[in-house]
Amino acid sequence: MGEFRAPKTGHRRGGFDGPGEYHWLCLDHVRSFNAGYDYFEGMSEDEIYSQQRPWSGWDRETRAYAGNGASPTPRWNDFVDPLDAIGARFRTTVRAPRKDGKPLTxxxxxxxxxxxxxxxxxxxxxxxxxxxxxxxxxxxxxxxxxxxxxxxxxxxxxxxxxxxxxxxx
CATH class of the missing domain: 1.10.287.110 (DnaJ domain)
Structure with a gap:
């Protein structure tokens, strides 16, 4: 048993039902297997075309994100933070200005x-x-x-x- 997997020809490919069926090969054998492997073997012309077209997968409609399903983001003024847990996290990045007001980069x-x-x-x-x-x-x-x-x-x-x-x- 090798460490590299190669799909068994004529068996089901991986998909929703699981990963499919594979051979486990050593490096030399997987190289020779890859040299002769044809992904499209056993497919009709229409099946090959559907796999190769650039918009494959984009023909299905996607769901729109619902704006009414979630509550809106709360405003910062709505928070009560008696331990200053939120503000303390960001205070380290705020640099104190000079006492004379002159700018420092x-x-x-x-x-x-x-x-x-x-x-x-x-x-x-x-x-x-x-x-x-x-x-x-x-x-x-x-x-x-x-x-x-x-x-x-x-x-x-x-x-x-x-x-x-x-x-x-």
């Missing part, structure tokens, strides 16, 4: 995280943090150790983008 926020700053940082804090991180990661300050070069480049890129951002202008 997602990229600005990512760059602030790279520098280790909060969204309400000002330009002076940004410059001080940048200088401290450059001193920390620069190879000249680490005895020639170049293992922190990627982080140094990320810090430089973050500062370059943030210094021109509207929130720090």
């Amino acid at each position: 997602d990229r600005d926020r990512e760059n602030l995280q790279i520098l280790g700053l909060k969204p309400d940082a000002d330009r002076k804090t940004l410059r001080r943090r940048y200088a401290a991180l450059v001193r920390k990661y620069h190879p000249d300050k680490n005895g020639g150790d170049r293992s922190h070069e990627k982080m140094l480049q990320r810090v430089i890129d973050a500062y370059t983008q943030l210094k021109d951002a509207p929130a720090f202008a």
Whole structure:
């Protein structure tokens, strides 16, 4: 008994009543079986045509979806949520604005995280943090150790983008 199935010729094909009848063949035998297999063997010309036409299956009418069978979607104002279970799930995606009202993009926020700053940082804090991180990661300050070069480049890129951002202008 092999691991590959091949339909028995002359027997019923799979359908509503079940999967049909199959031979179980090894890889070599299933390859030779597939080389000589003809799906349309034993069918009349009309049966072959009905299997090959591009709109096969589309000639049956489908049921329309009933709009009156289900109740309408409730409005959010109709919910009472004393434990804030619904709102808490979405609160993590809402980002708090800056206290001064200046806009921050997602990229600005990512760059602030790279520098280790909060969204309400000002330009002076940004410059001080940048200088401290450059001193920390620069190879000249680490005895020639170049293992922190990627982080140094990320810090430089973050500062370059943030210094021109509207929130720090």
